Amino acid sequence: MSLKDPQTEAEIELLVVTAQKGSSEAFGKLYDIFVNPIYRYIYYRVGAGDAEDLAELVFLKTWENIRQYRKGESSFSSWIFRIAHNVVVDHYRAMHPSDELSEEIADHRRESSATATAHRRFDNELLSVAMAELKDRYRQVLILKYINDLSNEEIGYIMGKTQAALRILQFRALRSLKKVLERRGISGLDV
Amino acid sequence: MDLLKSFHSLEKKLKKCSDVSLSEEKQVDMKRRIMEAVVQREVVNEPAFAKLIEKIKEIAEQLSPREHFRVLLKEKLLMIAHFQASRRFFLPAWCRTTFVRRAFASGLAFVFVFTVLFNSTFKIELAQASFLTSLESVSGEVEIVRDGSVIVGDAGFILKADDVIRTGEDSKAIIKFLDQSVSRLDENTEIKISRLFVNPLNKTETTVEVVLNKGRLWSRVINLINNLSSFQVKAHNALAVAKKKAAFDVSISSKGQAKVSAVKNKVDLVVATERKVVETTLVKGFSAEVKSEVNTGLPKVSQEKPDVDQDKWVLDNLVQDQAYIETVKQDVKDQMQDQVKMLPGNPLYAVKELSESTKLVLTFDDFDKQKKVVMVAQEKLAEAEVLLEKGDAIGADPLLKEFQSQVEGVQQWALAFDGTHPVEVMELRTMISSMLDGYEKQLAVILPDDSLYALKTVIGDTKVSIAAGPVKKTEEKLSQATEKLNEAHDLVEQGNQAGAVQQVQEYKNAISDVVSEVKQMPSDDKEKAVSAIIDTKAEDLKSLEALVSQPETATAEAKPVVAVEQLSTGTATPFAQIPEPTIVIQGTSSPLVPGTDTLMVGGSSTIGLITKQSVQPDVIVPATQEPVVVTELGAGGIAKPSPAQTAELKKTVADAKTETLTQLGEAVLEVQQNKVSVPVMQKLQDIKKMDMNGKPLMDITLSRDKVTIKSDGDVISVTPPPVITPQTTNLKTPESLPVQP
Numbered sequence: 001m002s003l004k005d006p007q008t009e010a011e012i013e014l015l016v017v018t019a020q021k022g023s024s025e026a027f028g029k030l031y032d033i034f035v036n037p038i039y040r041y042i043y044y045r046v047g048a049g050d051a052e053d054l055a056e057l058v059f060l061k062t063w064e065n066i067r068q069y070r071k072g073e074s075s076f077s078s079w080i081f082r083i084a085h086n087v088v089v090d091h092y093r094a095m096h097p098s099d100e101l102s103e104e105i106a107d108h109r110r111e112s113s114a115t116a117t118a119h120r121r122f123d124n125e126l127l128s129v130a131m132a133e134l135k136d137r138y139r140q141v142l143i144l145k146y147i148n149d150l151s152n153e154e155i156g157y158i159m160g161k162t163q164a165a166l167r168i169l170q171f172r173a174l175r176s177l178k179k180v181l182e183r184r185g186i187s188g189l190d191v
Numbered sequence: 192m193d194l195l196k197s198f199h200s201l202e203k204k205l206k207k208c209s210d211v212s213l214s215e216e217k218q219v220d221m222k223r224r225i226m227e228a229v230v231q232r233e234v235v236n237e238p239a240f241a242k243l244i245e246k247i248k249e250i251a252e253q254l255s256p257r258e259h260f261r262v263l264l265k266e267k268l269l270m271i272a273h274f275q276a277s278r279r280f281f282l283p284a285w286c287r288t289t290f291v292r293r294a295f296a297s298g299l300a301f302v303f304v305f306t307v308l309f310n311s312t313f314k315i316e317l318a319q320a321s322f323l324t325s326l327e328s329v330s331g332e333v334e335i336v337r338d339g340s341v342i343v344g345d346a347g348f349i350l351k352a353d354d355v356i357r358t359g360e361d362s363k364a365i366i367k368f369l370d371q372s373v374s375r376l377d378e379n380t381e382i383k384i385s386r387l388f389v390n391p392l393n394k395t396e397t398t399v400e401v402v403l404n405k406g407r408l409w410s411r412v413i414n415l416i417n418n419l420s421s422f423q424v425k426a427h428n429a430l431a432v433a434k435k436k437a438a439f440d441v442s443i444s445s446k447g448q449a450k451v452s453a454v455k456n457k458v459d460l461v462v463a464t465e466r467k468v469v470e471t472t473l474v475k476g477f478s479a480e481v482k483s484e485v486n487t488g489l490p491k492v493s494q495e496k497p498d499v500d501q502d503k504w505v506l507d508n509l510v511q512d513q514a515y516i517e518t519v520k521q522d523v524k525d526q527m528q529d530q531v532k533m534l535p536g537n538p539l540y541a542v543k544e545l546s547e548s549t550k551l552v553l554t555f556d557d558f559d560k561q562k563k564v565v566m567v568a569q570e571k572l573a574e575a576e577v578l579l580e581k582g583d584a585i586g587a588d589p590l591l592k593e594f595q596s597q598v599e600g601v602q603q604w605a606l607a608f609d610g611t612h613p614v615e616v617m618e619l620r621t622m623i624s625s626m627l628d629g630y631e632k633q634l635a636v637i638l639p640d641d642s643l644y645a646l647k648t649v650i651g652d653t654k655v656s657i658a659a660g661p662v663k664k665t666e667e668k669l670s671q672a673t674e675k676l677n678e679a680h681d682l683v684e685q686g687n688q689a690g691a692v693q694q695v696q697e698y699k700n701a702i703s704d705v706v707s708e709v710k711q712m713p714s715d716d717k718e719k720a721v722s723a724i725i726d727t728k729a730e731d732l733k734s735l736e737a738l739v740s741q742p743e744t745a746t747a748e749a750k751p752v753v754a755v756e757q758l759s760t761g762t763a764t765p766f767a768q769i770p771e772p773t774i775v776i777q778g779t780s781s782p783l784v785p786g787t788d789t790l791m792v793g794g795s796s797t798i799g800l801i802t803k804q805s806v807q808p809d810v811i812v813p814a815t816q817e818p819v820v821v822t823e824l825g826a827g828g829i830a831k832p833s834p835a836q837t838a839e840l841k842k843t844v845a846d847a848k849t850e851t852l853t854q855l856g857e858a859v860l861e862v863q864q865n866k867v868s869v870p871v872m873q874k875l876q877d878i879k880k881m882d883m884n885g886k887p888l889m890d891i892t893l894s895r896d897k898v899t900i901k902s903d904g905d906v907i908s909v910t911p912p913p914v915i916t917p918q919t920t921n922l923k924t925p926e927s928l929p930v931q932p
Binding site for chain 2: 019023024027028031032035036039040043044051052053055056057059060061064065068082083086090094122123124127142147149174177178181
């Protein structure tokens with residue numbers, strides 16, 4: 001099920017309205033739709049160790065605040081991913097409260113865990129390691145665009161960027177990822 | 192000619208046009224924008240990127256959370272959602288309600304049976320590396336098994352989930368957990384740490400799960416404040432769960448029999464057999480033995496009998512617990528002092544205040560500004576702590592008031608933006624509640640006779656004042672009242688019966704105030720508040736019972752004091768400074784005569800009195816501000832308070848129990864007067880199933896005009912006041928509902 005499919009979008013909005021009225025069943029269905037995308041988003045941003053716990057927090061906060069969601073301001077997908085983004089940011093801050101969380105600076109904590117060994121097989125492990133070497137905003141845009149399949153409009157809402165800025169960011173993110181993969185023995189023809 | 196002239200004129204004008212051009216700067220800028228647009232279109236068209244994108248999607252689609260996690264999380268969310276839908280308010284403390292606790296216990300029991308039957312454990316990794324679990328100290332042979340490798344255990348070794356820790360013959364180990372609980376392994380003991388969890392957004396929410404494979408494990412939980420937190424020890428098919436404060440012992444005998452003993456406060460026990468799951472609460476002095484075969488019998492619950500070996504193990508651990516609690520208290524004070532840069536009274540303090548104001552003015556983002564206000568408030572609290580430590584309560588008072596008013600101000604400000612900026616407001620609220628919860632946890636070990644108690648009070652008051660809405664305020668007040676009972680437990684442990692009586696009185700007063708307020712609430716809020724009261728009351732009854740519960744000491748022998756190796760006259764050497772805390776050193780020998788001599792133990796120390804030539808102290812006198820009359824030295828070694836003090840505590844607790852039951856009846860009647868409340872009825876049904884020490888906790892019967900509550904021999908009936916008619920106006924209306932014990 002693609003989150004961008006118009007039928008899915010309509011179904012999601014209907015479930016949200018029902019959940020806002022207190023339907024736990026509707027919320028359960030929303031959970032089924034979003035659990036994998038949210039988990040993947042968090043997994044590729046913070047790693048396997050914390051992904052489950054943070055994913056749980058995202059859904060708890062979603063339920064806690066679901067009545068505050070307004071359809072006109074953004075799509076529900078954008079809204080829940082925005083919550084996920086804030087949960088991840090808080091997680092970063094909680095781990096290293098004294099660091100200024102700048103999206104300009106590469107996440108050195110994750111760089112130190114990346115292996116230097118060249119991988120020939122492009123699998124999930126390599127993708128995780130390669131993503132870990134990117135700047136956080138590059139990682140985020142790749143996850144939202146290509147893993148979670150969100151529209152640029154939705155991504156713009158989540159990341160607080162214009163569409164034009166996003167297109168440039170996507171290009172730079174892909175270029176960075178490609179370079180990282182090449183350093184690890186995966187060239188464009190091998191993928 | 193005219194045509195030629197016009198051509199020339201046109202030619203001149205056209206030539207001028209060729210002089211018009213873009214400046215070099217604008218040319219560069221335009222080229223950059225155009226090239227970026229060109230490049231963007233290349234993104235989709237470049238084959239390498241297209242393949243890369245396809246591969247990323249293919250890999251990520253295969254990633255999904257573990258099925259077990261998905262299912263459990265969905266169950267948890269649906270439970271919460273269902274409760275909110277039926278109760279129309281959100282219970283972040285989802286484990287607090289009786290029904291949800293039982294549902295949780297049932298779910299836990301299901302997991303339990305699954306574990307027992309299929310011999311698997313659930314791996315949940317440490318989520319927060321900055322909250323550490325470590326080997327605090329080792330003696331003898333201690334090993335850690337990690338990922339199949341055996342490592343020699345040394346003091347300071349950081350432990351992780353899935354580590355197995357073993358002690359050999361004559362060997363011991365002490366583990367300090369991420370929630371500040373501590374466990375001590377006896378010799379020939381093996382445990383596995385199965386879960387270590389800290390909520391990264393609220394560090395007071397913690398879960399520790401330990402499996403005892405063989406041997407004996409003592410656990411002391413000192414300050415769990417979050418209702419979602421727990422410390423659990425599993426032995427075979429028995430699971431002991433401490434939720435607030437507790438000291439308990441779990442052991443597995445050579446015959447494979449598990450035994451759980453509650454030594455301080457209370458501990459919940461869940462036992463899973465093939466046929467059913469049994470849940471009960473063991474209060475201080477009670478233990479449960481569980482057979483190893485999964486398909487037989489219920490746990491055998493009994494009151495602890497005195498046993499020399501048991502007493503020695505218990506005594507040693509209680510002594511070490513006291514020393515540990517004192518180090519935790521000192522850490523709290525040191526941490527707060529580290530935050531203070533300057534105190535009021537310092538000539539430069541005004542400059543510091545000005546600097547803080549300037550920082551706030553220069554913070555242009557409103558939400559950032561409010562966060563800075565909270566940080567400044569924390570500094571005020573730290574300054575107050577230093578002054579309180581110095582004995583300057585008067586100087587500290589305005590700082591404490593300022594802290595409270597600043598935090599209240601921020602909360603009030605956030606309310607205005609709740610609808611328009613939900614995520615930012617949520618972040619601010621989370622910051623405040625995490626901060627207050629953090630302080631509450633740190634200060635949980637502080638008692639009324641401690642200089643920092645004023646800090647603890649202001650944190651509690653602030654949590655109440657910022658609670659959103661009357662129902663949340665009620666819940667918070669109930670929580671603060673329950674804390675009085677926890678303090679009473681700690682005071683009893685220290686031998687301060689008078690202090691314990693005082694705290695039980697304060698508990699009673701607090702609950703009375705809450706019940707009076709609830710009566711004034713509109714009916715919707717009243718129903719929710721009554722639900723919260725019912726939950727709290729059931730647990731409080733267990734705490735009250737635990738306060739006066741004692742192991743059987745009918746055959747205890749008084750141990751005459753032969754000699755005192757160390758006698759304190761106000762400056763005892765703290766145990767923490769003695770290399771071997773069980774050895775008492777120094778001092779002049781002086782025999783104590785029971786019934787005549789008194790001891791004063793100053794500060795926060797304990798001393799041991801050696802009654803024989805043994806190395807281990809036989810009697811421990813805990814720290815107290817009052818002289819302890821050495822009247823009787825019973826088994827277990829604690830210098831007993833006088834019979835009068837004990838009787839007064841028992842009477843106060845009995846009154847509190849009666850009042851608790853009465854108020855519960857009144858609260859239920861209030862709700863029933865207006866309409867039949869299904870959630871309240873459901874809770875009452877659940878309470879009927881609650882067990883304490885293997886017996887039903889209480890039984891509540893509702894009829895149209897009466898609530899009857901039976902608990903541990905007490906029977907309370909509550910009826911509504913009579914209706915005043917014109918013919919009976921000369922009769923007095925009772926001020927409170929009549930109670931017929």
